[in-house]
Amino acid sequence: MNSETLRTRPRPSGTAHAARPATPADAEGIVRLRSAFVLAEPLAEEWIVRSGAELAARLAPGGDARACVVDAPDGTLASCALALIHPVLPEPASPSGRAARVHAVATHPSWRRRGYAGSALTALVDRLRAERVSPVEADVSGASVALFRASGFCGSLAPMRMTWPEPPVRGRVDEKTGHVWLPLEQYAETVMKATGFACLLFTDTRDRPVQLHGVYSETHPWQLVGGTMDPGERPWETAVRECREETGIELSGPPRLLATVYGLPGTEWPYSTMGLVFDGGRLDEGQIRDIVLDPREHDEVRVLSLPEWQPLMPPRDFARLGAVMEARRTGVAAYFDAWDWGTE
Incomplete structure (x- = not known):
């Protein structure tokens, strides 16, 4: 793509369309439009999710991203x-000591030739002007020059640019198939990144779930005992350590798996999440009363029946708790793969 640096001049009046300021909820849609219709090579799904999460944060109040969008009827x-x-x-x-660069202007093919791109771009420039952001520059291909000029951009000075080249691929080539086998360290950089956790389900003697109230997360207010795995830990070791740190209870095992949990990355966390939920057993009234909380993490222990937990928890957290309880009841381990980050 050839580059131009274009600076704004007073724009001529034109036909207005229903462009509106973008919100963090629009971030993934913007990234998908840019990936499909601006970039020379579309992004992989993992990068779309990661980029969308980053853009959502930057579109929030105080962020450094500005966008305007036009909604389709659907x-x-x-x-x-x-x-x-x-x-x-x-x-x-x-x-003002602030400048901006237009990062993407894109329209889905189904909605082209209606003036939507011009409307979105003009609304964006008006918003930047109102914030006294100047100059506003853009990298423009030949096909888009007319659109930018119609929205008030002028100039044609092409900037010089440095991009660091990718390191050369030094792999072993399979003589029969031609497939390149990357060195281990290079291949490791291409695979999905994920964090692991391990939790425990405790109930009282009436099989009512025991949960802790977190002081650091409004998203997950009520939590099972457990947490993120430390480097070098195995899942059951994490569960035992977290249980000791969060409640003072010492577990000896053996581990009994209740559920495998998976979540896609999102606005709250940039990596996939995979974890195991183990059966912590049944606690009597004295054991529950003797739980010692770490005030840096939790401030309350509560025991409720499963229906009583529902109004206190986000839907995905309650669905996970329900799956774990069903696994305890039936003896069949659950597979719960909808514990995604930032989708509610």
């Missing part, structure tokens, strides 16, 4: 225009 995004703000030294051309 609720998806028909078109978008995205800019990223960066600091510059103040001078007459940029008195």
Whole structure:
């Protein structure tokens, strides 16, 4: 793609379309439009999710991203225009010390030739002007020059750019198939990244779930005993350690698996999450009363029946608790793969 640096000039009046400021909820849709219709090579799904989570945070109040979008009748995004703000030294051309570069303008093919891209871009430029962000620049291909000029951009100076080249692939080539087998360290960089956790289900003698109230997470207010695996730990070792740290209870095993849990990355966490839930057994009233909480993590122990837990928990957390309880009841381990981050 050829590059141009274009600076804004007063735009001519034109036909208005229903462009609106983007919110963090629009982030993944913007990333998908950019991936499919702007980039020379579309992003893999893992990178779309990671990029969407990053953009959502940057579109939130105080972030450095600005975008305007046009909605399609089906609720998806028909078109978008995205800019990223960066600091510059103040001078007459940029008195506020902030400049912006248009990162993407894209329209889904189903909604092209309706003026949506021009509407989104013009609304974006108006928003940046209102915030006194100047100059506004863009990398523009030949096919998009007319759109940018119609929205008020001018100039044609092409900037020089440095991009660090990818390290050369030094792998073993299979003489029969031609497949390149990467060195271990290079292949490791291409695979999915994930964090692991291990939890315990405790109930009282009436089989009512025991949960702890977290002081650090509004998203997951009520939690099973457990946490993230430390490097070098096996899942059961994590469960035993976390149980000791969070409740003072010492477990000896043997481990009994109740559920395998998986979650896709999202706005709350940039990696996939995989974990195991073990059966911690039944606690009597005295054992529950003797639980010692770490005030840095939890401030309350509560015992409720499963229906009583539902209004206190996000739907995905309650669904996970229900699956774990069913596994305890039936003796058949559960597979729960919908514990995604930031989808509710």
